[in-house]
Amino acid sequence: MLLALDTSTSAITVAVLGLDGGLLAEQTVIDPRATTEQLAPLIERALREADATPGDITLVAVGTGPGPFTGLRVGIVTGRSFAHARSIPVLGVPSHDAMAQQWFFGGAEGTVLVATDARRKEVYTSVYDRVAPEDEDHLIWARTAGPEVRRPQDLPEHWRGLPTLGRGPHLYPDHLPQSVGPLDVSAAALGGVALARYHVGEDQPTEPLYLRRPDAADPGRPASTLRGEGGPPAPKGRP
Amino acid sequence: MSESTPLVLGIETSCDETGVGIVHGTELLVDAVASSVEEHARFGGVVPEVASRAHLEAMVPTIERACREAGVALADLDGIAVTSGPGLAGALMVGVASAKALSLALGVPLYGVNHLASHVAVDIVEHGPLPEPTMALLVSGGHSSLLLVPDVTHDIRSLGASIDDAAGEAFDKVARVLGLPFPGGPHIDRAAQVGQITIDFPRGLTSGRDMERHRFDFSFSGLKTAVSRWVEQQQRDGRDLPVADVAASFQEAVVDVLTRKAVLACTEHDVAALQVGGGVAANSRLRAMAQERCEAAGIALRVPRPGLCTDNGAMVASLGAQMMLKARPVSALDLPADSSMPVTDVQSGLPVTVDHDHPH
Numbered sequence: 156m157l158l159a160l161d162t163s164t165s166a167i168t169v170a171v172l173g174l175d176g177g178l179l180a181e182q183t184v185i186d187p188r189a190t191t192e193q194l195a196p197l198i199e200r201a202l203r204e205a206d207a208t209p210g211d212i213t214l215v216a217v218g219t220g221p222g223p224f225t226g227l228r229v230g231i232v233t234g235r236s237f238a239h240a241r242s243i244p245v246l247g248v249p250s251h252d253a254m255a256q257q258w259f260f261g262g263a264e265g266t267v268l269v270a271t272d273a274r275r276k277e278v279y280t281s282v283y284d285r286v287a288p289e290d291e292d293h294l295i296w297a298r299t300a301g302p303e304v305r306r307p308q309d310l311p312e313h314w315r316g317l318p319t320l321g322r323g324p325h326l327y328p329d330h331l332p333q334s335v336g337p338l339d340v341s342a343a344a345l346g347g348v349a350l351a352r353y354h355v356g357e358d359q360p361t362e363p364l365y366l367r368r369p370d371a372a373d374p375g376r377p378a379s380t381l382r383g384e385g386g387p388p389a390p391k392g393r394p
Numbered sequence: 395m396s397e398s399t400p401l402v403l404g405i406e407t408s409c410d411e412t413g414v415g416i417v418h419g420t421e422l423l424v425d426a427v428a429s430s431v432e433e434h435a436r437f438g439g440v441v442p443e444v445a446s447r448a449h450l451e452a453m454v455p456t457i458e459r460a461c462r463e464a465g466v467a468l469a470d471l472d473g474i475a476v477t478s479g480p481g482l483a484g485a486l487m488v489g490v491a492s493a494k495a496l497s498l499a500l501g502v503p504l505y506g507v508n509h510l511a512s513h514v515a516v517d518i519v520e521h522g523p524l525p526e527p528t529m530a531l532l533v534s535g536g537h538s539s540l541l542l543v544p545d546v547t548h549d550i551r552s553l554g555a556s557i558d559d560a561a562g563e564a565f566d567k568v569a570r571v572l573g574l575p576f577p578g579g580p581h582i583d584r585a586a587q588v589g590q591i592t593i594d595f596p597r598g599l600t601s602g603r604d605m606e607r608h609r610f611d612f613s614f615s616g617l618k619t620a621v622s623r624w625v626e627q628q629q630r631d632g633r634d635l636p637v638a639d640v641a642a643s644f645q646e647a648v649v650d651v652l653t654r655k656a657v658l659a660c661t662e663h664d665v666a667a668l669q670v671g672g673g674v675a676a677n678s679r680l681r682a683m684a685q686e687r688c689e690a691a692g693i694a695l696r697v698p699r700p701g702l703c704t705d706n707g708a709m710v711a712s713l714g715a716q717m718m719l720k721a722r723p724v725s726a727l728d729l730p731a732d733s734s735m736p737v738t739d740v741q742s743g744l745p746v747t748v749d750h751d752h753p754h
Contacts, residue, residue: 195728224443224484225446232449233492236492363450369444
């Protein structure tokens, strides 16, 4: 069985799938601020719903973002640690791929934009096209752009009019008017992508897709204590 | 599991060290640490996002290395312990999430423990059972605390703490003023060894009035400012900066207050053992002065080796093993990371003992 999880969008989502892709259990809560608290109990619940034990899991799939960093890391380190403890492989899936999978699996055609919340007035975006797969082992879509991060008003005009998945259109309706599909990632769809790629032997790294460098400034010279000049903000002290 | 010797893996990610330690009862098997300190050096302090990213990359490789070096398979473990606070929120979450995944995947109990209590418990693997009570002086880049410890697994009382900068933070800031690299502690210690104590810098919160209101509290912010002023005055007067002498004089002021108050706390609370822990416990002058003053007062001094004074996973494993030996309650899988966890909470989600006379 495959254990799939994603913490890159507002959903904390966990699924258990058979290796044939059949869905055995899915547990999801919408609570982006409580990933640390909620994820492990959700895994426990999904295993119970699938009537499985940790020992039944032979593959782990984890969403690699992009998404808010703190929650994203909780998901990735959970997937990596669980897999390491069971001595089984862990597969990384770009989280937008799971949204595309859900969309095209539902029968959609053409081109779709995924736009998820990147905070700071920006969105994470990817573009996908429906394709004719070589055989039934391959995915029925291909990513043609992204993932990348930018302000919604800076997206190319012809992208903004595309049918759009994710919370981007809800946050920026003026720039992204065409909300059509799922708002958040589903672990069941993520697991489906991971299995398809696993069966054709694709490399699936679990490195997080941060797309931004950490905020950190060189502190420069110490502020003068004699003249009372304000210095640049100092980094946080060590706790 | 063997009742007397649980095999426990401990995870520590509260700041910039990814620590994984394994203990067998009270025996230390391995202490593996991956540090991101060099990535922070150019910023002059720990950058939380840089630390969190480094924890994610180092977490599983450090667990792997600890097991390999200890000759332990994860399947052999009896329990997992993890620092659940206090510390940098995003950094803590990486360790807490990893510990939960291990606990769940292996089917062994999880113990979310207090970072400061772990600094006290580490001495059990170094010097044997803790005398009860023990007085603990914890001094690091984030903490300066005097703790009365009747039982490290569930009863820790805060007598005092820094009301502003932590001692290690003062070392970092003064090092910057003196043009020494981050982290400042070891560089000031080294410079001070060839310097003379020539400047009488202030001892914070030691005046008569302060000794009434802040008897066991510390303050290092005024000291840091005094050093900065002194240095700037020298530079303004066009004189060469006697770096070694300033370092020695500053260090003396910090160490004097720390040891004076720690020994006083032992005497007044009738405690026969003082343990010094935290990164600043690696300071050679602090060790020497604590030894001298404890001997004079008839107090047994316990200081773990420097590698166990700084943040590490072995200390977390040591406290976890004590929790198991004393049959303390297990943490639930919804255990949060608590960045401002009070030191009086030895374990997350349990009843709290607060010393209301000393609100820290």
